[in-house]
Amino acid sequence: MDNKTKPLTAIVIGAGAGGIAAAARLAKAGLDVTVLEKNDFAGGRCSLMHTSDGYRFDQGPSLLLLPNLFRETFHELDSSLEAAGVELLRCPTNYDIYFADGERFRSTPDEAVMKREIERWEGKDGFRRYLAWKAEAHDHYEISLARVLRRNFTSVWQLAGPKFVWHGVRLHPLESIWSRTTRYFWTERLRRVFTFATMYMGMSPFDAPSTYSLLQYTELAEGIWYPKGGFQTILAALVKIGQGLGVKYRMHAPVRKILTTADGKTANGVELESGEKLSADIVVVNADLVYSYSNLFPDSDEISDYSRKLRQKDASCSSISFYWSVSKKIPELGTHNIFLADDYKESFDAIFKDQSLPHDPSFYINVPSRIDATAAPPGRDAIIALVPVGHLLKSRGQDSDAVSPSLKDQDWPLLVAKARETVLRTISARTGCARLDVDGLITHEIVNTPSVWEDKFNLDKGAILGLSHNFTNVLAFRPRTRARGVRNAYFVGASTHPGTGVPIVLAGARITTEQILDDRGIAVPWRGKEPAVANTGVLQDHRTSPMDRLDPPLWSSDFNLVVGVVISVLVLLVGLLLRLDTPFVGQCAWNKGF
Template structure:
C-alpha cells in the first residue's frame, strides 16, 4: 500500500481519491477551505440552499460509469430527475424557445422554425453521436502525454468525422442558417470557454449530450454528487483534512515527496494536484520543479470568469423554467468583451437557474431560489460598485420578462465574482471554467498531467485533459489516478 496525497477536493480530486482507494492505496485529501467540493460547494442561508457552481447535469453515463467502477449505482446516492423542458432560451422581444426533453418534439420545434431543419438536425446529431461515442467513451480517457495516444483504430478510420481541428461555428452553419437554431446549437460551447469560431467542431458532441440525452438535475442539488463521491471514497478508507492548505512540495528523501501543509509535514509516495495548476506550480513548487513558466500561462487563452448572484425571493416567479438563457442581446459583442477586448460588457447575455421550479428542498414554501450568472473576462476589475451596477441591469431585464418587480421581494442576496474565485480556489486570473477549449488548446495541446521533475506527481482538473466541466473533471481524476498507479508500478 502506497500513501498518496491529493491537493484539493474538487470533483477531479474526489474522483482520483475514490479510484486510488478502490485499488488499495492509502489516500489523504487536503482542502484549504472548510468544506470539500471545490466549485461544487453549497451555500445555505435564510432557508435557501444554493449550488455555488455547476448547475447543468449532462452526460449521465459518465457519472454512472464512475460509480459502477466502485460497485455502486448513481441511484444509491441521489435521485436524478430529467427536466422537461431541458431549458429555455429567451431571445429579442422576450420571445421564448423551450427545448423539450423528447427528441421527436425537438425535431418538430426546429422544423416549425425552418423548413427542412428536422432532417438536417438528424444528420447533425448522427455526427455528434459518433463524436460522443469515440470522444467521451475513448479519447477523453487518454492522458495526453503522447500524440500516439490519438492514433487508434477509431481515430484513424474517422479522423475527418471527429473534426478535432476544424471550427465549431463553421460546422453548425453547414447545417443551419436560422439565427434561433444556430443559437440553440452554439450555446453548449459557452461552457467550454471560447467563441464558437475558435472551438473545435469535435465539441458538437455537447449537442448530443444536451439536446439528445437531455438535461438532468440531482434532487437536493449538486452537493449530492459531492456527498456521493466523498462517501464512496471514505468507504474505501480515504481521509479528508479540511482547513489545511498545502504550502510546499519538494522531492525527497529518495523517491518520496516531501509535503508541508499549514498544520504538518508528511511524506507521500505519490501526489495528485487537483487544485489550480498555475497556483500549484508558481506558489508550491521550486522554480526548477515547474513544468511551465509564468510566461507560458500568460500566453494561454482562459475561459471566462463570472459575476454570480445567489438570490432568495419571497414569492413565485412566472415564466421562468429551471434553466433560462437570456440571449436577448448581441452574442458577438458580449463574446468580444470577454476574449478580444477584455472589458465589462455593455449589453450582456446571462443565465438564470431557478432550481426551486424542480426541487422544493432548495427554498422555503412559495419562494424562489435564483442563481444568476453573467460571463465576464478573467482578471477584469472587480469591485462592489461594478457588481451592483450589473445587478440592476440584469434584474431589470429579468423583471421585464417575468412581469414581477423581483427586487421588491428579495429576502437574501449574495454576489460572487473574480476576486472570490481567486481567494476561494486560487483560480488563475479568477477564471471560472479553466482553460478555454480552443483549436490550439485541445487534447494533447493542453498542459501535461505529469510533472517532469518530481517523481510520481500528476495534475488533474479543468486546466489539463480532458478539460472544463463536471463530467470531464470526473474523467480527469480517473486518468491521473491510473497514470500515477502505473508510475508506482501498481497493477490495475
C-alpha cells in the same frame, strides 16, 4: 497488493470532484490516501451555499450532463448512485431560450416539440437539417467518449497514428462550432440556440472547436438532470465511499508547497500553511493547475519557465454570479433559462478579447426550486444568475507580463452593479414578469466575482473553468496528467487532460489514477469490469464503442491515405512548434531556436 507490504501513501491536494474521485480510486487499489482541503467544505466549485432562512444554492454547476459517466464512477467503486442515496431528477424541459424581441425557443429531448420549434424558424426542411446536425453531433459524442475520455495523451506521437487521425478528422477540430452550425441552420436565431453551450467550457462559439457540439447532443439525447439536494450530494456520496475505503480527509488544511527530494526532482510530501510537513510516496494535485505550477511546485528554471507559459495560455472566462433568495414563486421562469444577447458575436468578443462585461450580455438563470422544492422554503424560489465576464488581467502575485496595456481597467464594483441591473431588467422585459418587481422580491443576495473565485478556490485569474479548450490546448497539447519536472506528482482537474466539466473531470480521475497505478506496477481494480445496468438503461461501455463497428475500412482509398498522412505531419509540426515535452523534441538540437 501484498497485504504484508506497507501500502504506498498518497496525498491529494484539493477536495474538488477530481480529487475526491481520484482519492477513492487510489484507496480501492490499496493505497493509504489523505485528502487536504483549504476550505471547510468538500466539492470545490461543486459546493452548496445555504442561508439561515432555508434557501440553498449550487455555487458552481447546476445541471448534470453525461449521467453515464457519473454512474460509471460509482459502479467502478462497487456502488451506484442509487445505493449511495443520490436521486437524479430529470428536467422535463432542457431550456427556455429568450431572444431580445421577446421570442422564446424551448429546447427539449421531446422530438415532437423540437420539430415544431425548429420548423417555426427554419421551415419544413429545417427539421431534416436538424437531424443531420444531430447525427454529426452524435459522432462527436461517441468518438470523444471512446477515443478521448478513455485515453491518456502523453506524447504528440499518439495524435499521428492513422486510426486516431481518421477519427480525429470526423471530430472537425479545426472548424469552430459556429462555422459548423451554419451548415445546418439558416437562421441566426437557431445558430445561437445550438452554439451557446460552449460557455460550459468558458469559450466563445466562434473559437470553440466544432467537436463540442457533443454537449448539446447529450442534452437532447440523454436529457438534463439535477441531483436532489444539490449537485454537491454526488460528491458527498463519493467522499463517503472513499472514507469507507480508508481515505482520510483534512479540512482547513491549505498546502503551502510540494516537498521534494534534495535534487528537487521527486515529490515526497507537502508542507501546510501551518508549517506541518506530511510525507507521501505520491502527490496528486487537484488544485488549479496554473496556480499550482506558480505557487506550489519547487522553484526551478524548468518549472518557472513552464509556469510563465501557462499563465500566458488562453484561459476560460470568469463569471459574476448572483444567488438570490426570493420571497415569492416566479412561475414565468423555468428550471434553466438562457437569455441571449442580440449582439451575439460582439458579446463574446467583449468577454474574450476585452476581458470585460458585454454591453448586451448573454446570461443563464437557474431556479433549482423549480425542479427540487427543497432548494427554497414553500411558496418561494431560489434563483441563480450567472453572467459570463472576462477573467482577471493577471495572475495573483505575478508580474503583469500577460496584460495588454490597451485593455480597460476592470472596475468590478461598477461591472457587478451593471450586470445586476441588466439581468433584472432583461428578465422582466422578456418573460413578462415585470408586474412582480423581481428586484423588490429579493430578500438576500450573495455575489461571486472573478476575485471571489480566485480567492476561494485559487483559480488562476478567476477563470472558473480553467484553461481554454482551443485546438492548441487539448489532447497531447493540454498540460499532462503527470507533472512536468517532478516525479511522483500528478494532476487531476479541469486544466489537465481531458478537460473541464464535472463528468469530464471524473473521467480524468480514472485516467490519472490508472497512470499512477501503471507507473507503480499495481493492478487496476476496475479494469475489465463489466459495465453497470442502471434503472435508466444499460450503461454503455465506450471502451468498445459502437462507432468501431460502424466505421468504413480505415484506409479504403488513396485519397484517405493522403489526407491522413498530411494531417499526421501537420499534427507533429504543431506539437514541435508548441515545444511539447516529447522525446523527439528533446532530441532536436534545432528546437532551441523555436
